Amino acid sequence: RAPCPAMQRARQLVAPEGTGSLLSCVLSPHDGGSSLAVGGENASAVVFDLRGSNLVAHHLTAAVGCFGVGEAVPCVGHNPLAPHLLYCASGATVTAWDLRCLPAGTRNGGGYARSFPRDDAKDESFVFGTHETSNNRENNQGSSTGGSTHTTPLHVYAHNVDEINHFVIDSNGNNLYAADDSGCVAVVGIGDRSGGKNGVLKKTLKGAPSGHANICSSVSLRPHKPTEVVTGGLDACVCRWENHKSVPVTKWNITRLVGEHAEREAAAEAEAEGTDVASRVSPSQMMNPPFVHCVATWSCKSDPSVPHVRRIAAAACGDGTVALLDLDAGGSDKKSKKEKNSKKKANENFPPCAFLGRGELGTPHATATSHVCFPGWGDGEILVSGGNDRVIKIWRWGRAFGNGVLGPEPQPNQSECNPMEHSFLHGRKVNWVAHSDSRAAAPGGGHVFVCDTSEKITGYVVT
Numbered sequence: 001r002a003p004c005p006a007m008q009r010a011r012q013l014v015a016p017e018g019t020g021s022l023l024s025c026v027l028s029p030h031d032g033g034s035s036l037a038v039g040g041e042n043a044s045a046v047v048f049d050l051r052g053s054n055l056v057a058h059h060l061t062a063a064v065g066c067f068g069v070g071e072a073v074p075c076v077g078h079n080p081l082a083p084h085l086l087y088c089a090s091g092a093t094v095t096a097w098d099l100r101c102l103p104a105g106t107r108n109g110g111g112y113a114r115s116f117p118r119d120d121a122k123d124e125s126f127v128f129g130t131h132e133t134s135n136n137r138e139n140n141q142g143s144s145t146g147g148s149t150h151t152t153p154l155h156v157y158a159h160n161v162d163e164i165n166h167f168v169i170d171s172n173g174n175n176l177y178a179a180d181d182s183g184c185v186a187v188v189g190i191g192d193r194s195g196g197k198n199g200v201l202k203k204t205l206k207g208a209p210s211g212h213a214n215i216c217s218s219v220s221l222r223p224h225k226p227t228e229v230v231t232g233g234l235d236a237c238v239c240r241w242e243n244h245k246s247v248p249v250t251k252w253n254i255t256r257l258v259g260e261h262a263e264r265e266a267a268a269e270a271e272a273e274g275t276d277v278a279s280r281v282s283p284s285q286m287m288n289p290p291f292v293h294c295v296a297t298w299s300c301k302s303d304p305s306v307p308h309v310r311r312i313a314a315a316a317c318g319d320g321t322v323a324l325l326d327l328d329a330g331g332s333d334k335k336s337k338k339e340k341n342s343k344k345k346a347n348e349n350f351p352p353c354a355f356l357g358r359g360e361l362g363t364p365h366a367t368a369t370s371h372v373c374f375p376g377w378g379d380g381e382i383l384v385s386g387g388n389d390r391v392i393k394i395w396r397w398g399r400a401f402g403n404g405v406l407g408p409e410p411q412p413n414q415s416e417c418n419p420m421e422h423s424f425l426h427g428r429k430v431n432w433v434a435h436s437d438s439r440a441a442a443p444g445g446g447h448v449f450v451c452d453t454s455e456k457i458t459g460y461v462v463t
Helices: 254-273 337-347 398-402
Strands: 007-014 022-027 035-040 044-049 056-061 075-079 082-090 093-098 112-115 124-127 130-133 155-157 164-169 175-180 185-189 200-205 216-221 228-233 237-242 250-253 292-299 311-317 322-326 353-356 369-373 382-387 391-396 420-425 430-435 448-452 456-462
Touching: 022 075, 022 448, 022 456, 035 075, 035 082, 044 082, 056 082, 075 164, 082 164, 093 164, 175 216, 228 292, 228 311, 237 292, 237 311, 250 254, 254 353, 353 398, 369 430, 382 430, 391 430
Parallel strands: 022 430, 164 216, 216 292, 292 369
Antiparallel strands: 007 112, 007 456, 022 035, 035 044, 044 056, 075 082, 082 093, 093 155, 124 130, 164 175, 175 185, 185 200, 216 228, 228 237, 237 250, 292 311, 311 322, 311 369, 322 353, 369 382, 382 391, 391 420, 430 448, 448 456
C-alpha cells in the first residue's frame, strides 16, 4: 500500500492590498500550471506567475472597469483550448478577458510571495504565456504582447438570472456551465461559432421543482463525458444531469441519506447489544445541516480496488462530512432492460452513498466542509477536503468502498478501513483548494494551493 501522504507549507502568495478574502483559485491547464488565477471578495481578480519573483502578473479590479463596484468574483477559470483567456464570474455575468491586452492598470498590480524556505526564483513575469525575463522586458513594452489594450472584456456571457456562484468549461472549450442563486445552471455555447461576443444560451438546467429548490452552489463535469453534469446546492441535494434533458436524471437528497445512514448505524448497534432500535435513532439533525457547498466528480472504471462503483461524485457537506455518491446507481442511461435489471440487482444490497467522516470512516470536519476535489494522484485514490474549521484533510476514498459501505466485501483489518490519511491545520477558514493534475509540483513548488479569508494563498507540497 502507498505510504500515507503528508502536507508541508512550501510557499505563500500575497494578493494586492484591497483584494479582500480570496474566494476561489485555479491553476492554469497550460504551460505546466505556471500561473494561478484567484477571485477576490472586493471586485478583484489576480493572476500570479508562479515562475517569477514578481508574482502578480495581472490585477483586474473595479477601479479600472473590469467589474462592478462591490461585486465579488466568486469563481475564475481557464479555457482548455485558449491559454490567453481568463474567465471571471461577477454578479450574474461571466466575462472573458484577453490577457494579452488588458485595460491599462492591470499589469503587475503589487503583491509578493515568500517561500518555506525561500527559493531562488529568477526575475520573470508572465505576459500571455511568454517567459519574459528582466533582460527583454523593456524591449517588449508596447509590443503586441503588452502594448495594445482593450477597455472591455472580449466576451460577456449574461445568461443567468441571478448571481453566479460557480462555473466550469468543458474539455473541448465549447460550453460554459454557470450555476446561480436561482438554483439553475445556464449552459452557454462559447466556441468560435457560438454567437460571437455574447455566446448562445443552449439550455437551462432548471431549478425547482425537479432540480434545486434554492441556491445551486457548485457544478462539475464528469471526466471523459462532458455531457454529464453534477450539481450541488444549499437545498442539501446533488443532481445528475444530461445535456439533452433540462431536468435531472438522478437526484440525491443528502438530508434523507444522512437519516438513513443513522438508522442503519442504530440498527447495527442495537442488534449487537440486543437493545431496542427505536431508542437509538437520533432526532432530525438541526445543527449544521448537510447543505452541499461543493461537488467534484471522478471516473474510476480502471481502479481494481473499487470494482463495484465506476463513477463517483464527492459532495462537501455542511455537517462536516464528505458524501460519496455512486453515479451508476439509478438514472436513465440508455441501456437495455436486462442491463438495467442487472445493475439494480448489483446495487440493491448496499446503499448508493457513503459519508467520509461518519462512523468508521474517519473524523469529520468540526464545522462545514467548504471544498472538495480529486487531485488525480495515484490513479485518483486521493481526495482533498477543506473546511470552515480551518483544517485540510486528505482521504483515500476507495477504502470507504472496501469497508462494505458501498461495496459488499468489508476489509478485516480495521486500520486499513479508515480512509482519512492526514489532517492538517491550515489556520484560517478554507474557501477553495486548487491542485496540480499530477504529482509534479507547480513551478516554484506546491501541489495544492489554498485560499482562505485572508489575502494570501498558501502552497503545500504533498509528500
